[in-house]
Amino acid sequence: MTRSQEFELSHHISRRAANRQIRPFMKLYPMPADMVPHPKPLSLGGGLPNHGFFPIDSLDIKLVSQPVFNLQGNQSQKTAATEKFSINRFDEAGVGALDLRSALQYEFPGDGHMELRAFTRNLISRVHKPAFENWDCILTNGSGNGLDKIADLLVNEGDVILVEEFTFPLTLQNIVERGGIPFPVKLDLSSSETSNGLDLGYLTDLLQNWEAQQPSLRRPKAIYTIPTGQNPTGLAQSLEFRREVYDLCTKHDLIIIEDDPYGYLTLPSYERDQTHRREASPRIDVAEVDNYLQAGIIPSYLTLDTAGRVVRCDSFSKLYSPGLRLGFIVAHAEFITKLSKFSEISTRGYSGLSQAVLLNSIKHWGTRFSGTLSQTDCDVYGWLSWVMKVRNVYIHRRDVMLDALYGSEAFSRSLIQPLEPKAGMFVSVKVNFTEANGPRGHHESVAKLMVEFVRYGILVVSGSDLCVDDEISKDNANFFRLTLASSNCDEEIVESINRFTHSISQYFK
Amino acid sequence: MTRSQEFELSHHISRRAANRQIRPFMKLYPMPADMVPHPKPLSLGGGLPNHGFFPIDSLDIKLVSQPVFNLQGNQSQKTAATEKFSINRFDEAGVGALDLRSALQYEFPGDGHMELRAFTRNLISRVHKPAFENWDCILTNGSGNGLDKIADLLVNEGDVILVEEFTFPLTLQNIVERGGIPFPVKLDLSSSETSNGLDLGYLTDLLQNWEAQQPSLRRPKAIYTIPTGQNPTGLAQSLEFRREVYDLCTKHDLIIIEDDPYGYLTLPSYERDQTHRREASPRIDVAEVDNYLQAGIIPSYLTLDTAGRVVRCDSFSKLYSPGLRLGFIVAHAEFITKLSKFSEISTRGYSGLSQAVLLNSIKHWGTRFSGTLSQTDCDVYGWLSWVMKVRNVYIHRRDVMLDALYGSEAFSRSLIQPLEPKAGMFVSVKVNFTEANGPRGHHESVAKLMVEFVRYGILVVSGSDLCVDDEISKDNANFFRLTLASSNCDEEIVESINRFTHSISQYFK
Structure with missing residues (x-):
């Protein structure tokens, strides 16, 4: 679809989100046609403190080169191989990293600093490129917050949201908070060899015969799934399986809420014979990342989505650290606009320190690939090279x-x-x-x-x-x-x- | 009041907040009376990543000793007087600071790390001690988020919340979001010498004759005020004036929502004659902080509050930096419990990095007073000594x-x-x-x-x-x-x- 076409799934936006109006901070003052504005205006307008008020002048950050375990006390300072970088008040290198002057400032409207949002777009373009055009990314205060925002976006009082029969309980809470009804779909737990998690036969039958089986409930408007490393079962849906689910959701006009905090932590088949296990390499090169991208990751529902039907919830918690409180949502731009309005009146932004530390870590990891790859790919490959080290531990x-x-x-x-x-x-x-x-x-x-x-x-x-x-x-x-x-x-x-x-x-x- | 008494203002809690149930993550399993639990249990239960997965091993932080302005590029590294401290994976000094192992981890239920919450309680005890006993503090994602949470706590569909006729517009949005009606109260803008902001005569009359004047509206349930450095007018309410407003609110059973991001930035009377202006001291000693505490700060409505009628919204944005996304609410413990439940399903925590950097900065500033003051007072005086430097610039x-x-x-x-x-x-x-x-x-x-x-x-x-x-x-x-x-x-x-x-x-x- 092109940007000019109308978004055919906008009827899924909740009344709450559709009707939310944000009052502009200032009125619109009409200017006479012949008025020439001053070329270099000064501002006494906003309430943004000058960065001179911010006490932090620089951060020196020491990263471990590998995840290291069983450390205690000052042992960690001594025994772990480390590497260092700095975040200064001004980004002098001009590599598009987030400097302290920006990171410690307000960020409007509160969807995440543009530098980190740009990285999330680059990452998704490279790893899970949506099959529709008009998509965007928006930060969240971690996936739990993202799921709350998605519930706000979609759920009206009385709406039915299908969920896996065993699932992450806080999402149920977010649905119930809006008066929605989480409705369980059976999982296939017969064998980890053959199961894709969701019981597709059950789901097909459920949707086919909904009115007969559930006469008192509305038809479901969305399905919430953790497709890769399902919580709690650890199962994953193959790409072929996702295609079947996607087609079924298209047929019955369901939005797919894809919660994917574990999607990068894919686990190759277990080899009972220890001698057959591959040794993880301590340094990860371009070819290994390429191999991981091609064979190691199961493509997101986004990659099948030609309509903007998928709302993906992503997280940095499991790959960098939960204490960042950073995640992001990928969805159709019209959904993102509504999510942004909700963020503007609820969370009103995310820690700039977390964003700066994360983004500068990514750029630091990326420097190893500079010369070999474009700046954009350096960031993505740098990030994935850390992710792969985490995955190797898992x-x-x-x-x-x-x-x-x-x-x-x-x-x-x-x-x-x-x-x-x-x-x-x-x-x-x-x-x-x-x-x-x-x-x-x-x-x-x-x-x-x-x-x-x-x-x-x-x-x-x-x-x-x-x-x-x-x-x-x-x-x-x-x-x-x-x-x-x-x-x-x-x-x-x-x-x-x-x-x-x-x-x-x-x-x- | 004592903890055993029932909270007499609980009828102000919105139906939404009162009825919210958080489903526990695990069921309660009854244990036989004679069962002896293992003395040193291990856990495969939660989903918390071991801190060995966290890439950051340490942060070295350089603080400026004073706010410094008009810096550019690498000038800041060279010209500003600075001081340094570190945050390590393990808090070896054991001074109750937040180490990276905790800061980068999940924090449950998501109300802020206990170390920083303890500081906010100490600060309020020292500066704005509530006149009722059963109060507590809870962190927020900055004051804007705090005000959204307070609206969730109090506002039912159709509730009227009094607001200053000129005010911070996003609060209106938070009220309207819950179906509430912000109703303006006139301000006295006649003269900055005599005005306390709110027009008390107008407010008294409004409440006295509400039914006659506003027959179609419910009686107001709360008043939202920015009592010190009112936005936009810069006016402030004297303590005596606050007492009159508080008594009026008691009479008409109004909750007082005190939004106080600027309360520490009090401005002594303007001296037109420059020779009469005092010189700000570059180092701030205990006596100066004491003087500021006694004469420099207008006590919060909390200090007059014997009933738990005041909900105070505080912020670190204007004093440390907005990019932390950290503030806190002070209120009756029963209100705090409801705010906590809402946080658990919405924001789900705040940046641990922000919390660690803020708290460790405070502890760093406090070291200057160690030996002279208790550890608790070191933190408070250390923080206020920075705040006073910011105030001096204002x-x-x-x-x-x-x-x-x-x-x-x-x-x-x-x-x-x-x-x-x-x-x-x-x-x-x-x-x-x-x-x-x-x-x-x-x-x-x-x-x-x-x-x-x-x-x-x-x-x-x-x-x-x-x-x-x-x-x-x-x-x-x-x-x-x-x-x-x-x-x-x-x-x-x-x-x-x-x-x-x-x-x-x-x-x-």
Whole structure:
């Protein structure tokens, strides 16, 4: 579609977002036609403090060259290989980085500094280029905030939003906050080999027979999915599968809310034989990034989207750090305009320090490719070279965890079945409960097993915790979500899995 | 009041905020009474990345010792007197500062890191101690975000919120967003000597005769005021005046929303004779801070509040930098609980980098007082010693601007009358329009004069821009708001005022 065409999906914008008017700060004063404005006006207008009031003159930042674990106290200063760069009051190099003078200032209308927004556009163009033209990116205060803004954009009172039956619970809250109704769609948890997460047959049937099955509810207006490294299951949808879902959503006019905090953390197939595992390289070159771009990442729904039907929620939390409070949304420009208005009256901007530290880190990582690549690609490749280092740790930790699970007595006794994750930071493990299910299905057994986990000292989250509707999920809530993210070292992962599997062995004694 | 008493103002909580339920992330699993939990549990539960994934190992921060202006490029690195400190991955000194390991991590439920919240409580205890017991502080993403959250807390559809007739327009937007009705209260702009801003007689009459005068509207439930350095007028309410307003609000059961971004930037009386002006000291000692605390700051409405009627919105934007996106709200703990729930589903936290840089700056400034003061007071005095340096610049700039205004031809011809500001960053200047007012009152003349400002190259904001209701304010919208904040140097302020006053002189030619 071209920019001149009308956006055919604008009927999905909530009444709240469609009707929101932002009062301009100043009135519009008509100027006489013959008036010649002063060529160099001065301003006593806005309330922006001069940067001379800002106490910070410069930041020197030391980055580790690799993620490093199990550090304590001043050990980190000494043992980790590090590299340094500075952020000054003025960007003298003029490389389009964010200097302190700008980063510490107000930013209007509050959608993120243009330098970082430009990077997000370049990244998406390179990695997940939308198949429609009139798209844009806007920053958020992290993905959780982004999902709240997307709910504001789309959800009217009484609107039905389809969600995966096990999912990130705060999104449900954002939907309910606007009077929306999250409606669960079954997941296929039969096997991590064949499953794409969403049960496509179930979804197709649900949409085909909605009026008959759900006479009291409106037809769904959107589906919320975590397509890569689904939380909690760790499953991922193949590109072919996404095409089928996209076509189904087109047929039934559903918006696709793609929540993708883990999409860069794809996990190649698990090799049980350790000698077959590839060694991660400490330095990452252009060819490796190219290979990752071509074969390592599952393309976003955006890449299939010819209509502006996909609203993608992206995050820097899992790849740089949650404390930045930075993420971004990719969507049709008309959606972005509405999201921007909501930001202007709610969050009113994001930390300029976070933005400057993130963007200057990216530019620092990019310098390694300068001469070889364009400035734009330097930034993207620099960023991805760090992302790949993070991903390598997740791949390694996944191996450590699955090794321990498959080596356990519980596995050899067929008490557990890991769902090998395709991406992200979670390994889900199904437990083969043998007791007859009561009316509460697996929830009953899960609650009993949770007692054993507390006894043996291992905290986990259950599928039962994260299901949208206890009744609908009662027969496949027999799994536990184990994170790869938080342990200090491999030994801690192994010890944690030992406690987890031992608890289960004891439970079935 | 004591904590055990019921909060008598909880009926002011909006239905939205009162009914909001946050679904817990995990279910509550009942544990058998005889179960002994493992003494050292490990966690595979949450999704928090280990800090080993965070690329930043340390930040070295260079602060200027004083605000410094008119710097360019690498000049700032060379000419400004600076001091340095570091933020490391681990807070080894253990002084309660925020280290990178915590700052870069998720923070739950998203109300700000406890270390910075503790500082805000200490600051308020020292400077504006509430007269009720059960109060607390919660961070915001800057005051604009704080005001949005306060609107969520209080405003139901159809609620009337009183506001100053000229005010910060985004707050109106936050009220309207919830279906509330901002209703203007007249300001007394007769003279900066005698005015406290709000026209108390008007307000008293309005509340006394509300049903008769406004039969179609509900009784007001709150008043929104910027009591110190009112935007745009620069006026301030004396403590005695606040007591009268507070008593009136008690009588009519109004919540007081105190927006106080400029409260620390009080401006002592303007001395026209330059030889009578005091010299600002470059180093600020304990006695000076004590003097500022006792005589330099107008106590907040909180200090009069025995009931939890005041909700105070505070900001670090004007004192440290807007790009931090950090402010805080002080209110009754029951209000804070509701604000926290809203934060949990909307902003979901604030930049840990901003919080760490701010808190560690405060602790750095505080070290100068260590040995003399308690750790808690070191932080407060350290912070205030920086604030006083910022304030000294505003006092100086106010002098420069008023000198230029009073020295102008426009003033000598009685065309203008500055309202000498009591606090904040704005000087408002009334223009004595002589033409007969048409049905649009002063708005017509303001629009014509704005043309001259564009012609002569000076951007200003008009009272007309910032009035809530054109009709109500048409006879006192004859003023312009000039900022002290944004100019690069004194010479720029003088040149700006020359253009401003010259435009007016020309207009009246």
